[in-house]
Amino acid sequence: MPPPAVDDLSTLSAIALHARAARWILPPPRLTVSEYADAHRVLENEGEGMVHHWSSARIPYIVKPMDCSASENYLTVVLAGAAQTAKTMVAENLLLRSVGSDPADFLWYMQTDPGLEAYVKKRINPMIEMHPEEMKANLGPRPIDDSIHFKRFRNMNVEFLSATMSNLINKNAPRIVADEIDAYPLSLGDVKVLLDVRRQAFKEDSMLLAISHPDRARGYDPETDWTDGIMALYADSDRRVWYWPCPQCGCWSSPVPTAARVMALTYKTDGHLDDVERSARLVCPVNGCVIEDHHREAMNTAAFNSAHGGWIGRGQEISEKGKVTGELEKRKTAGFWIVGVMSPFIMGGIGGLARARVKAERELEGGAENAEETLRQVMVKSWGVPYIPPRNVGSLDANVIADRAEPDIHLGRVPLGVRFLTAWLDVQQAYFEVLVRGWGVKGESWVVDWFRLSGEGGRMFSPATSGDDWDELVERVVLRTYPLNDNTGRRMPIRGVGYDSGGAPGVTLQAGAAWSRWKARKLLHLLGKSEGRDVFSVMPTKGASGFNAPRLTVTYPDTQRRGKLAGGTVPQLSFNPNLFKDDLAGQLSRAEPGPWYIHFPTGLLSKKKPHLWFEQLVAEERNRAGRWAKPHNATRNEALDLMVGTDAIARLHGLTRIADWDRPPPWAAPWDKNTSILPPEGPAPIIPGSGPKVTVKSEPKTGRLSKKLA
DSSP: OOOOOHHHHTTSOHHHHHHHHHHHHSOOOOOOHHHHHHHHOEEEOTTTOOEEEOOGGGSGGGHHHHHHTTOTTOSEEEEEEOSSSSHHHHHHHHHHHHHHHSOOOEEEEESOHHHHHHHIIIIIHHHHHHOTTTTGGGBOSSGGGBOSSEEEETTEEEEEEESOTGGGSSOOOSEEEEESGGGSOGGGOOHHHHHHHHTGGGGGGOEEEEEEOOTTOOSSOTTTTOSSHHHHHHHTTTOBEEOEEOTTTOOEEBSSTTSSSBOEEEOOOSSOHHHHHHHOEEEOTTTOOEEOGGGHHHHHHHHHHSTTTTEEOTTOEEOTTSOEESOOOOOSEEEEEEOGGGOSOSTTHHHHHHHHHHHHHHHHHTTOTTHHHHHHHIIIIIIOSOOOOOOOOTTOOHHHHHTTOBTTOOTTSBOTTOOEEEEEEEEOSSOEEEEEEEEOGGGOEEEEEEEEEOOGGGOOOOTTTOHHHHHHHIIIIITOEEEBTTSSOOEEEOSEEEEEOOSSTTHHHHHHHHHHHHHHTTOSOEEEEETTEEEESEEEEEEOOSTTOOSEEEEOTTOOOSOTTGGGOOOEEEEOHHHHHHHHHHHHTOOSSSTTOEEOBGGGSOSSSSOHHHHHHTOOEEOTTSOEEOSSTTOOOHHHHHHHHHHHHHHHTTGGGOOOTTSOOGGGSOGGGOTTOBOOSSSOOOOOSSOSOEEEEEOTTTOOEEEEEO
16 A cells, blocks of 8 residues: 555644554564455456455365465475366465565466466456555556566566576576476476576575476376476475365265375266266265265365365375374475366366266267367366376287296295285186285285185085175185295285175175174284275275276275274275276286286196186277277176286285385385294295196186186
């Protein structure tokens, strides 16, 4: 506010003059960015000519990013996510507060000159006009003080620059906005390094606000997929994600795909696009509640009004009831991931997101020109998540993979390098099919055993009707141990067992009842939590049907009660089979031993080609839209399902959370230090050169595989 005119002062008393002078001597009140915006910012509705006051309550998820942008606790704030989520308004409100009460020079970078000029004309110039006291009165009077690329305010300057090497050198400012950094030229290299140099002289008094869609991310793995762009900055931050409560059961989950409990967006994928849009719903991962689009505003408000304010970051966990434990890691970078379903501004709501994605996927399947780029834009800009490009992995050759089978690896024994075992059971109509897989450093794995489980004397099982058949799994799988391949007689138990809880009518009921019986007999145990998920030694599992389902969730679908461990309530590990098949395809493509390479024993080979187990392993193909499917209904794919299931169990137990394999959890340590290794039960076995004799054959008519141990 400018000082009063002289004529006004002549009418004031001495006391009033002193009071008026004190207003210009005393510092302005210290408001946070969000408080300043609520008190001063006004907006004009484009095309409607209506003016209204800014309200943080409408977009509560950006309050914390705004306040962190002027906090002395952080040097960098990262905003990753979708368009139309008010990310850039964080920068605008920081600028408003700076000009009005906390001056400091700005460097404001955007991807291109045309884009920058359009933004300044459309957003910044009207913003100055709409704030006559806070901004326009502080703008310099000369023409050179108010241009597209330069604004001189009282005690501070703002430069608007395109992201070129010439603009990223020989300039300095304590506050830097880097908007849409994933669209900057690749030739610039690591943009953050260049920007940090621009504020180096201001040290702890500086702030870098980085904003972008996740264009350069290749997936959801921070180690392998977030190596460039905004997600690389987010990976180095305190990685906050937004948690909100289900409006029906009150359980807390997150719409961000890397959260421990993900509230997924589900919808029809067939029919007219109008039907797709109308079918869109959010689904609570805890109790399966179906949530309508209009609930999102109240969910955002409830999250913001909670004790934790909605955002949960590294070092913190939030229970289903909303209790937060742990302390937020102290990092110099505050990171926030804002996905499309959080925004009140998305056209058509969550139905619009579903419609846009299905339309783009159909165009891609139909071979339309530039369809993949359209789908990528939908995912990164509308959904606010990384785009995972389709991979032509259906061309994997079973014989090529079978040729890598190793004669010194024997079914039934634990090879050197294995740190822990997982098993998964595929429930068939008259038997169980079992795969045991060993896991080592950085995801390298070995097939340790594979067999079909039926009754004594060849009696057929009935998993849909017989509890006794399920109970046979305890001795024959759950409590099974395997000898180490070192002639010591030591044995390794299976750390995690999973089994398919779907299939024929009656299977789900029998699967849940078996788990309850085993828990009551103390044959299975709660081993703790991993990323907020309960981890039991035995887990019923189910492949999620939705293409957009989260990678892993643990729910208790047989009850609506909160106290889930009481009264025999059964957990269920739900996993996205599409994502795991993507992972398996990448693992099978690795030709040299090392991280994520799979070792196969020769015991899986048929007597002659085709090698039927390996044919099952590559039985499905990934279509242009990224979905895995069998080319024909009669195609057998049990080996593929077994490999996916063992992977899901390993990741639930924390395989990908082991960052330092020199200091792993005790159950994943080398054999001599591994706390799960059992001592010899008798004389050390003599390991034959060829291992146990195994035959693999194809049953006539059905083409199914069977295995017998001599």
